Amino acid sequence: MFIELPRRRLQFGLRSLLALITLAALGLWLAGEFNVVERRTQMRQFLAASAGAVESATKLRAANGEIYGPLGPGPPEPVFWRRWMGDEAVSEVLLPYGTSQNKVASVQQLFPEARVHARLYPAEPAFSGAGGGF
Secondary structure, three states, X not given: OXXXXXXXXXXXXXXXXXXXHXXXXXXXXXXXXXXXXXXXXXXXXXXXXXXXXXXXXXXXXXXXXXXXXXXXXXXXXXXXXXXXXXXXXXXXXEEOOOOOHHHHHHHHHHOOOOEEEEOOOOOOOXXXXXXXXX
């Protein structure tokens, strides 16, 4: 009673397969770039919370009104898609006292454009101004 129709297999054209693979690769690449920007942002927040410091090249250029500082040209600006994601160039990174060599290496990998320095001595406590011994 029932007539069984032949099932048609799902078919893709070569053009649509190429477009699908291109979109997937672009999405994975952008996800990787966003991951780098997120890791750099987290490292900046960690250093701001600890006794370290990150000096932004963009803020230095805005403050000085020039591209060249006393040590020559600053670090290059990130490419436009990384700027859109919130990344910015970093010129100097100061790591807190007691930072391990592994952490120094990871910071140098995250900020290849920056000069990375580690504190050799513990940070001095800030002067409170109350009851000074002078």
